Amino acid sequence: MGRGSRHRHQKLQESSTAVRRRVWPAALLSSLLLLGSAVAAAPASGNAFGLFEQSARALGVAGAFTAQADDASAVFHNPGGVVFFERRQLSLGATAFQLRGATFEGLDPFPGAGARGEQGSRTLLPAHFYYLQPINERWSFGFGFNSPFGWRTEWRQPAEWPGRFLTQRFEIDTFDLNPTLSWRLGENMGLGFGLVVRFSELSLDRSLAAIDPFTQTVVDVGTVHVDSDLDIGYGATVGFLHRVSSAFAWGISYRSRVRVSYDGQGRFVQTLTGNPELDAAMAGRYPFDRRLPVETVVRYPDLAAVGASFLILPRIVFSFDMKWVGWGQFTGVDVRFPRNPDQEVSNVQEFRNVFLYRFGFRGRLTETTEWRFGFLRDRTPQSGRTVGPFFADANRQGFSVGLGHDGARLRTDLGIIYLPFKSRTTERSRENFQGTFESDAWLAGLTVSW
C-alpha cells in the first residue's frame, strides 16, 4: 500500500472512528430511550409510586440493602459499596409487576353506593442495568439504568366510569441514568457519589362535564388528552458503606430530589350530546380539536437510607434499613395551558414525608446458593383527603423471598414480593369522590450478573 493510499486508509479509519464516536453515544441513547419507552411504567407498588428495590437481590431482602450493597446495584442502593468490587461487574435484569384488579366501590353522597370501577390486572416489566468498573485500588466507576418511579392508572370503561371527570387514565414513565464514582477511604470504607439524570414522560385522559341548562343535569361534553415530551431532570446521589467486620456493616445513602419540568401537547376532543345548540355552546367554551402546548412540573422526592447488617448466626445475615422519603414536596400534577389560561387539568395531592422499614435475612443453602427472606412495612405518604381515581395509595406490609445462585460465569438472583394493600376508604375527600379503593401487587425480579 503506497503512502497516499495509506494516508487515505488512515483518514478513512480516523473518519470511521470519528463517525463511530459520534454514532455510538447517539445509538446508545436511542437504545436507552427505546428501552425506556418500551418499559411500561411501574404501577404504584413499593412506596406510593416509588420502587426502591432496584435489583432482584435487593428485592429478596425486601430492600434492606443499604449496608450490604454487594451487587452491581450498589450504584443505586449505596454508591459507597461500588468500590468494594475488585473486578468488572455487569448486571442486567427486570422486575415484573403484576398489579391485580384494582377496584373501587362508591359511597354516598357521591358518587354513591352503587358506583363501581375497575382497573383490571396488568403486568409490566421495568428493566435495570448496572456496570461497575474498578479504575485503580482507590477508585471505581459505576453506571446504572433503572426506573425508581413509575405509575399507571387506567380505569376500565372510561366513558362510563364514575370518576371519569377526575381521571380516566394517567401514566408516568421514568428511567434514570446514574453514573457514579466511588472512593475507598480505608480498607473497609467506601464513599460514593453520583449524578442522576432522569428521563420522564407523562400522559393523561379525563372527561369534561357541563350542566345542561334545559335539564339542569350533568352531561359529558368532551375529553382532554395530555401527552408530554420526554423531559429531563437532574439530581445527585451519595453513599457511605463501612464493613466494620465480617459480622457487622453499616451504611447510609442519599438520593436527592429531582424536579422535572414537562412540556407537551394537550388536545380537547368534543363529545357530541345530540343537541346541536348545546354542542355549539360547548365549542365556544373549550378549544376543541386543536393541539395546544401544555406544561407541568413533577417534584420527585429525595430518599435517605440508613442500614445495618449483622451476622447473627453462622451463614445467616440479618439486615435492617430505615428509609426516609421526602414525599412532602410532591403536590400532584397540575397541567397548564399557557395559551389558554382558563383551561387547566389539575390534580392536587397532599403527600407527607414518611419513614419506611425494611428487614431482611440471607443465608447459605450451599456454597453457591443463597436464600433470602424479607419483610417490609410502609406507611403511605398520601393524605386521605386526596385518595381518589388519580392515585389511591395505602399502608402496606409485605413479604419477600429470594434465591441467588453463583455459577461459574453467571450469578443469578431471583426475588419476589407480595404486597397486599390495605384497602383505603375516603369519606372526606378533597374532590368529594367517596369510596373504597383496593388492590394488591406481586413483584418478581430477575437479575443476571457477570
Add this chain to the structure above:
Amino acid sequence: MTATRPGVAFRIATALLIVVAGAAPAEVDTGFADFSTFVAVGDSLFAGFTSGGLTASFQRDSMPALIHRQAVGEGTFEQPLVSAPGIPPLLELVSLSPVLIDRLPGLGEPLNLDLPRPYDNLAVPGARARDTLARVTDIEEEGNPPGMHDLILRGLGTALEQAVSLEPTFVALWIGANDILPAVLSGTVVDGVTMTPVEEFREDYELISEELRAATEETRLVMATIPDVTRIPFATTIPPYIVDPATGEPVLIGGERVFLLGPDGALSDDDLVLLTAGPLLTGGVGIPAALGGTGEPLPAQVILTLEEVELILERLDELNQVIRDTAFRDGAALVEVRLVFDEIASQGLSLGGIQLTTEFLLGGIFSYDAVHPTRFGYAFVANLFIEEINRRFAARIPVLDLSPFLFGELGDMGAVSHQAVPTARISAGGLESLFDALRVPEVEASAPGPPPPPATELPAPRSPEIRGRGALPH
C-alpha cells in the same frame, strides 16, 4: 360438670332466628332524634318551591321529604301536593337566542286538599317568621285571590298551631329568608317593610321555637341559618357594566369598561344589578346615549348599591345570630347554611370533577327563578341537615346519594350560549307570579322611568328583561 352440646332443636331455632333477623329491613338509627312524627315548618325553601312554583314532581324531593325518606324510609310524609304545571306554573327555559324564560302554560291544582289533618310539611312560600306565628290566610281584602297560606294551611290555623297540633317528636324549622329577601328582590332596603326589624324577628323566632319544643316532652328541633341573599343569581347575573352579547365580554372604550348608569351616576363593581333591570336595559335605560342608549339612569329599585348591600348583610348577620342563640337555648341542631353557601358562592362546589356554581342556568345549583335551588341544590342542603342531625343527636341517618340528582334525566332539550347568559330574561308574567308567590311587598318608585317594552324581540344590546310587581316604575 361436663358441658353439653346444644341440642338439635336449639340449633335449628337459632338458625331460623338468624334468617328472620337478616330478612327484616334494617331500621335507621336516628339516635335521640325521634322521627315517629316528623314535621317541617318554614318557607319556600322547605316547601320544595323551584323555578317559580310548587309542583308535586319537585315537592316529593323537598328537603323535609328527603330527610324523612332517609330517616324513616318510604313512610308517609304528607305535603300539599300540586299538579303540573304547578302553582304558580313553573318557569321553563323557552328560547336560546336570546335566552328567554317564561311560565309554563296552564295552572296546577291541589292534589290532596282533603287530607283530614294538617300536612306534615307546613312550609309556606313567602312566609316570614311573623306569618308562621300569626297568619292563616293571604286574603287581606274581600275579593282578593287566595295565596300560598290558603293552599297549605287551609284555614285550619296558623302554621305553628297546626304543627303543634300534630304533636311532633322531631321538627325541622327553616324560617327567616323572607325576613330579608324582599330587600333584594325589590331592590329597596326599608326597615320594617323589606327587612324585618331584629327585635321583632327575635320575639317571633324564639316563640316559634319555644312552642315547637314544648309540643311534646320528646320534641327535638333542627334549624338553619339564612344564606347570603345578595349572592343569589337574581342579584349577581347582570354585571354593572355593558357586555357585548355576541361575545359575553365587557365593552371597552379606551381600554376601560363602560359602567351602567344609576341614579347617582355610573355604577361601580360594588353595585349589584338585579334581574328586574332587564327590560329597562333592553329599552336603553342605563346605557349612555353615546353607545345607543337613552342616557337615562336605571332606577334605584333595580340596583343594590354597596351601602344597601352592607345594610342587608348587617341585618342578615343579626337575624342569624337570633337563630344561633335560639338553637343554643333550645338544644336544637343548627345547620350553618350561611357559611356553606358563602363557600360555594366563592369557590363553587366540586363533586368528582364536576364543577357546580351559583351561576345562573349553567351552574347547576339555582333554578330558573334565580332564587331557589334546583333539585340537586335541595338534595345537597338536605344532606347538610342530615349530617347535622347525626352529629347533634348521635344518629346514623344515611346521607343521600347525589348522583341521581346530578345525572337524572328530566328532559332532553338543547343548549344555551354561555355568552348569552348575562342577557337572559325572565318574562313579565314569570317574574310577576314569582313575586306574588313570595309576597314581595310593593315599594313606591322614587324615580319614575319609561314603561317597559313588551316581551318581544330584543333590540341590541340585549339584556335581561324582567317584569315584576314592585320592581318597576309604572
